Amino acid sequence: MTWLVVGLGNPGPTYAATRHNIGYMVADVLAARMGASFKKHKSGRADVVEGRLAGERVVLGRARSYMNESGGPVSTLAKFYGIDADHVIAIHDELDIDFGMLRVKRGGGDNGHNGLKSIRQSLDTGDFYRVRVGIGRPPGRQDVHDFVLKPYSSTERKDLPTYVEEAADAVESLITVGLEQTQSAFNR
Numbered sequence: 001m002t003w004l005v006v007g008l009g010n011p012g013p014t015y016a017a018t019r020h021n022i023g024y025m026v027a028d029v030l031a032a033r034m035g036a037s038f039k040k041h042k043s044g045r046a047d048v049v050e051g052r053l054a055g056e057r058v059v060l061g062r063a064r065s066y067m068n069e070s071g072g073p074v075s076t077l078a079k080f081y082g083i084d085a086d087h088v089i090a091i092h093d094e095l096d097i098d099f100g101m102l103r104v105k106r107g108g109g110d111n112g113h114n115g116l117k118s119i120r121q122s123l124d125t126g127d128f129y130r131v132r133v134g135i136g137r138p139p140g141r142q143d144v145h146d147f148v149l150k151p152y153s154s155t156e157r158k159d160l161p162t163y164v165e166e167a168a169d170a171v172e173s174l175i176t177v178g179l180e181q182t183q184s185a186f187n188r
Contacts, residue, residue: 019151
């Protein structure tokens with residue numbers, strides 16, 4: 001069975017280094033591990049890498065739309081490759097988890113995350129896997145929207161490469177050993 005692994009984020013250089021684009025960053029690491037580069041999908045709605053990851057057949061995707069419209073491209077890829085929701089993994093930023101922490105789960109609500117909300121609506125189910133990469137809450141009274149669209153702090157940037165690699169490891173673990181073992185290894 002083929003897996004669809006989707007890194008959530010916003011396209012373009014303006015958003016590349018922001019907290020909201022952690023899913024794209026993890027997807028870039030996974031693409032490098034697959035020894036390939038993203039290419040525009042036939043639908044024009046996403047960039048993809050097709051190949052093997054951790055010995056399994058994987059389609060790695062990044063929507064070419066903004067975060068809140070991620071569902072259409074994810075649904076299009078799932079239909080195109082014949083992948084059911086139970087073999088979809090979304091990698092996304094999570095406000096309710098501190099920076100440097102990960103959580104892996106299957107199903108659940110969108111918790112106010114517009115990318116997840118869009119995917120739930122487009123797939124007509126929330127029963128897909130999530131690699132939730134913590135970004136923490138904004139300091140003080142900073143607006144959430146502004147916080148997620150700002151680059152990481154200089155302190156966070158020092159640890160970011162290790163953190164992104166760990167999130168990529170969690171995706172590989174999920175594909176190879178399943179949810180329970182991955183949660184035991186990565187959920188802290």
